[in-house]
Amino acid sequence: MSPVFNFSAGPAVLPREVLLEVQGELLSWHGSGMSVMEMSHRGKEFMQIAAEAEEDLRAVMGIPANYKVLFLQGGATTQFAMVPMNLIRGHASIDFVDTGHWSKLAMKEARKFGVSTHVVASAEDRGYCYVPAQDGWQRDPQAAYLHYTSNETLGGVEFPFIPDSDGVPLVCDMSSNFLSRPTDVSRFGLIYGGAQKNIGPAGLTIVIVREDLLGQTVSGTPTMFDYKIQAEGDSMYNTPPTFAIYVAGLVFKWMQRQGGLKAIEQRNIEKAALLYETIDTSNGFYHCPVEKAYRSRMNVPFKLAEERLDEDFIKEARARNLLQLKGHRSTGGMRASIYNAMPLEGVKALTAFMQDFARHHG
Numbered sequence: 539m540s541p542v543f544n545f546s547a548g549p550a551v552l553p554r555e556v557l558l559e560v561q562g563e564l565l566s567w568h569g570s571g572m573s574v575m576e577m578s579h580r581g582k583e584f585m586q587i588a589a590e591a592e593e594d595l596r597a598v599m600g601i602p603a604n605y606k607v608l609f610l611q612g613g614a615t616t617q618f619a620m621v622p623m624n625l626i627r628g629h630a631s632i633d634f635v636d637t638g639h640w641s642k643l644a645m646k647e648a649r650k651f652g653v654s655t656h657v658v659a660s661a662e663d664r665g666y667c668y669v670p671a672q673d674g675w676q677r678d679p680q681a682a683y684l685h686y687t688s689n690e691t692l693g694g695v696e697f698p699f700i701p702d703s704d705g706v707p708l709v710c711d712m713s714s715n716f717l718s719r720p721t722d723v724s725r726f727g728l729i730y731g732g733a734q735k736n737i738g739p740a741g742l743t744i745v746i747v748r749e750d751l752l753g754q755t756v757s758g759t760p761t762m763f764d765y766k767i768q769a770e771g772d773s774m775y776n777t778p779p780t781f782a783i784y785v786a787g788l789v790f791k792w793m794q795r796q797g798g799l800k801a802i803e804q805r806n807i808e809k810a811a812l813l814y815e816t817i818d819t820s821n822g823f824y825h826c827p828v829e830k831a832y833r834s835r836m837n838v839p840f841k842l843a844e845e846r847l848d849e850d851f852i853k854e855a856r857a858r859n860l861l862q863l864k865g866h867r868s869t870g871g872m873r874a875s876i877y878n879a880m881p882l883e884g885v886k887a888l889t890a891f892m893q894d895f896a897r898h899h900g
């Protein structure tokens with residue numbers, strides 16, 4: 539089979555090495571005679587898998603000891619509700635940075651909990667093509683927390699900095715650039731994200747939360763939505779997404795073999811630079827709407843100057859084994875997601891195709 543390059547925004551490409559490992563031990567994990575899918579989550583085999591996954595994530599990301607790591611379900615969308623339920627802690631309002639689709643949804647959900655949501659800055663004025671500079675943010679020092687989306691998966695806008703929150707807990711939806719670069723976890727109150735982009739299969743949601751923020755849920759919070767209960771039960775209050783945790787654990791080990799987050803970041807910079815350069819030097823055949831300083835290294839949206847060529851672009855790309863390039867239905871155009879597991883060769887194949895396509899149709 540010739541290689542296929544999958545540019546899906548998520549669920550997305552996983553390291554081939556990891557998939558082969560999974561295949562190799564699918565029927566019998568480490569001589570146990572059982573597939574991980576068949577194991578009790580309370581058995582010693584799976585307990586070891588889960589403990590190692592947490593340990594490896596802590597090592598890869600450098601997570602300080604006073605942070606809990608939770609392996610949950612429900613996706614980042616469930617966190618849009620779970621974060622306010624746990625972190626409002628009697629405050630009257632929450633601060634949000636509005637950078638587009640996902641930050642808006644997070645804010646909409648938080649509004650259901652009887653607090654006001656306050657937009658400290660919005661990029662709506664210019665069609666969400668940038669991140670508003672922090673010196674202009676109108677922050678509330680009494681806010682329960684400050685929420686932002688470090689990478690807008692649809693818009694392709696990524697924060698080049700970690701905001702300063704001056705003692706207000708900083709909360710980040712890191713779904714689409716989780717583990718794509720080194721991150722100083724100690725700057726955050728809470729980080730959350732679905733696994734299905736840079737980490738593993740869909741069905742696993744990761745939450746990293748500072749211990750002192752736990753235990754003050756709003757009344758009526760369901761048991762499963764209480765971080766403290768999840769932390770006390772080692773994310774096994776009920777049956778966790780065992781297979782997804784197992785695969786994520788293998789991805790964390792793969793990341794270590796890649797040289798850790800610094801080395802992974804370098805490769806991500808190189809891949810993104812190549813793709814943006816191809817767009818920018820196409821004499822307007824392709825166009826990326828995002829301002830250069832805020833362009834995502836993970837999700838690269840671009841448009842063809844002539845929309846009538848969109849279908850041909852997708853069709854011809856598919857013929858060259860370049861898959862899932864169609865942009866989100868709300869934005870149109872194209873989007874190439876180039877997460878950690880996308881090899882440089884994949885981006886090279888895409889840019890070579892883009893140049894050929896522009897030559898033939900330009």
Ligand code: PMP
Pocket residue numbers: 548612613614615616640687689690691692711712713714731732733
């Ligand atoms: N936030 C961001 C930044 C996302 O990209 C997504 C999914 N594409 C979500 C939240 C929602 O995630 P989930 O589907 O895991 O609920």
